[in-house]
Amino acid sequence: MEYLMYIVFGIAGIAIGIFLGKALFKANTQKQIDEADRQLEKANQDAKRITDEAKLQAETLKKEKLLEAKEKFVQLRSEHEKEVLERNKKVVESETKARSLEQSLTSKNSNLDKQIKENEAIKESLNKQIELVNQKKAELEKHQEEHIQRLEKVAGLTAEEAKQQLIESLKSEAHTRALVLQQEIIEDAKTKANKEARKIIIQTIQRTAAEQAIENAVTVFNLESDEIKGQIIGREGRNIRAIEAATGVDLVVDDTPEAIILSSFDPLRREIARLSLQRLVSDGRIHPARIEEVVEKTRKQIEEQVMEIGERTVIELGIHGLHKELVRMVGRMRFRSSYGQNLLMHSRETANLCGIMAAELGLNPKLAKRAGLLHDIGKVPDEETELSHALLGAKLAEKYGENPAVVNAIGAHHDEMEMQYVISPIIQACDAISGARPGARREIMQQYIQRIKDLENLATAYNGVEKAYAIQAGRELRVIVEADKVGDADSDKLSFEIAQKIQTEMTYPGQIKVTVIREKRAVNIAR
Template sequence: MTSELIFEAIVAIVGVVAGIIAGKFIFAKDNRKQLEEAELKAKGIVKEAHLRAETIKKEKQLEAKEKFVQLKAEHDKEILERNKKIGDIENKIKQKENTINQKENSLDKQIKENNVIKDNLNKQIEVVNLKRTELEKHQEEHIRRLEKISNLSSEEAKAQLIENLKSEARTQALSLQQEIIEDAKQKANKEARKIIIQSIQRTAAEQTIENTVTVFNLETDEVKGQIIGREGRNIRAIEAATGVDLIVDDTPEAVILSSFDPLRREIARLSLQRLVSDGRIHPARIEEVVEKTRRQLEEQVMEIGERTIIELGIHGLHKELVRIVGKMRFRSSYGQNLLMHSRETANLCGIMASELGLNPKLAKRAGLLHDIGKVPDEETELSHALYGAKLAEKYGENPAVVNAIGAHHDEMEMLYVISPIVQACDAISGARPGARREIMQQYIQRIKDLESLAQAYSGVEKAYAIQAGRELRVIVEADKVTDEDSNKLSFEIAQKIQTEMTYPGQIKVTVIREKRAVNVAR
């Protein structure tokens, strides 16, 4: 169809061209010959065009046939591929159907088997329930027999068993606790000893034992009469002005000044020295000299305080605290000079703080001021630690210093790291050999308290405090106390001593259990 349309179009175009050419020759009337030739040419062109069109028509028909054949082949190929895919899908569906059928058959078999198993299980459960009922009956009968034999109900037996388990668990817990504590102590004590030993080795301490009396030496015994005065008026005036008792006895060339206040004794000694040197001893002169000596000693107190803080490298201390530090030179605690003790504590605190990577200046400051509450200017009901903390807070000291002062006897909660350092250094300074003296009655009482504490425990036969109260040896009865109980007893006594008693250093508790088998051959 397409080829015929093309052919007709070509014929029409050729006709038009031939007409145009013919028209051109019509206007040329004078040249007929040319017109004829043109007609011939036109006919030739038309014929040639007709032949050309036929050729094109045949070519197009061939092309159309080839295209048709090609399209048909492609269509057939697509149909074959589709049929093949459909066949594959059908095969897969058939396979799935077969698989499903097999699974259905298998499930049917399993269901049947499960039903059989279920029936068997139900039968077994019934048998087990019957046996359990019989077992409970036998158990109840057995418990009744046991209760009859032991004369204990089940609840009583259960309570007794629980109590035994508690006791056993408590013993094991104490043993474990003791092991953990000992392990921690070994590790902590090793490092602590290293730091403390380094601190002590780097601090030079003095033997600073003081007494409550001062001996004033005289050149001759004739001066004693002048000191006593007519009817004892001079000695009474001296005692009234200084607050110190003068003992004038048969001791040759000496007068004893007695007072618990070292500052008053020092004022009395200096005043008496000036009065004896001057030779004018009467009540008016005594009052004048004592007052002048007191003023000079107050200046000396400030100088001592300033010199102390300069030597320790402490700056910015309030003047009132400097004066209190100076006053500590004339105070003692258990025979130990308070200023020497405070300086020693300050040096130990500085060294220990440096070893621990803390601020040594702050620690040294707290160590120097930790006992300022022992030199009060007024009467107070507070302990020296709390009163010292109050003074430090009043004069603008660092909160860490205030806390260290108040907590060094565990009367306040320790809130800063330097607080336990000050406490430890205070104990080191007070517990070192020659630092303090202990009143005999207190020492004897402490020894008795140690022994009484140990003897209060059941099974203890004897208790001995040895090595000046540094070790407690407890002898127990072997028939009443086992080896395991000995370990527990040693631990409990040590814990009780630690919580209930006050003592210097540490106390070693040794429990001795000895089993003797004695027979006599006759």
């Protein structure tokens, strides 16, 4: 029962709560509706106010745009009127100019008509004058023909023959004058060329400092005491024979105190023998087996030294890309001599002279230096041949890939090949300068001068020889003969006879070229 009551009371409470909730919700909803009505009314008022303001602004803007449009229209109208006025003005001016141009053309046409009439009158008068001139010309030609016929009768020549004779005489006179002028130009060019050549050669010689070197065919080996001579000779001379057999050098052991003489034409062999003896004497063990061992070691050392000398020489001269065999040959020149002049010193001096002279002449100084250094490599071959040293040197240079100009310069420096390049005569001249200067070779100054005089006197002793000159340090003899006494055929015979006599009667280095010169000069003086 009590539970039932509780349930009834609960249901009643819930019903009361629902009723009160509905009442409250209705009251709140009414308030919200009233608030929304108020906001709506306010929004309508704001919209009306904004609409009124927009209408007012639109009216104002419309009035302003209308005013601007009116002003623009007025402005465009005034500009249009100005353009119309200017166009009208130009049209009036062009019409005025057209009228004036028409008037001027009319006046010019009338003037042209007058000039045409005048020109026709002048043309008629000129035609009449031309007819008169033609008549006079015909009369003159007739008179000229009659005059020429009379002259031909008097002179006995036709006009063509006389004209030909005049032309021939003028040609001869012009040819003579041209020959005189040509001779004067040639003489002037020769004088200037010789003067310039002498200047270049003198400057080249002055700029090159060279040594005076004299090599002998013997070397003196000094000893500490004469007791060592016995050790060098050995029992029954076996040691000295072993040294001579191993080195190819003759040992002269005489009464000279504390000295042994090494004799050989080859300086390289003498140097090997000298160094070998020095090692043997310092070591104290001197017997054939030891001698062969030391000589072999010394020979290898000398080969290394030769290569080092060659490399140092080409570096000092600024020569690059030289074949190793050619470098070795350059080093071997240090131990060779030519008529008492050290071959390497001579080649270095020639190379420097060639470089300076080539630079003075505007040629390639490096190529000239290269040819100057290698010009005598034919004197230091590995194997002896029948070729001259110039031709052999050219062959070796060509074999080891040298420039054709260098090959030609080497082969032609004694005129055994034809000179094909400009540097070839430079090499020949510098070789002569280096070998012919006093002190360069063993021959002293007085002997050199005497040899040159004997060479010239030998040539002048022949009948018909007018003058004889020894040039190129005595390597060439130029003989000038009298043209009236010696003919062309006799010149060949005379050259051969002089060369044979020099070969049989004189002692000289190298070779001598004999050149016989015969010329006929016709000299006349105009006073």
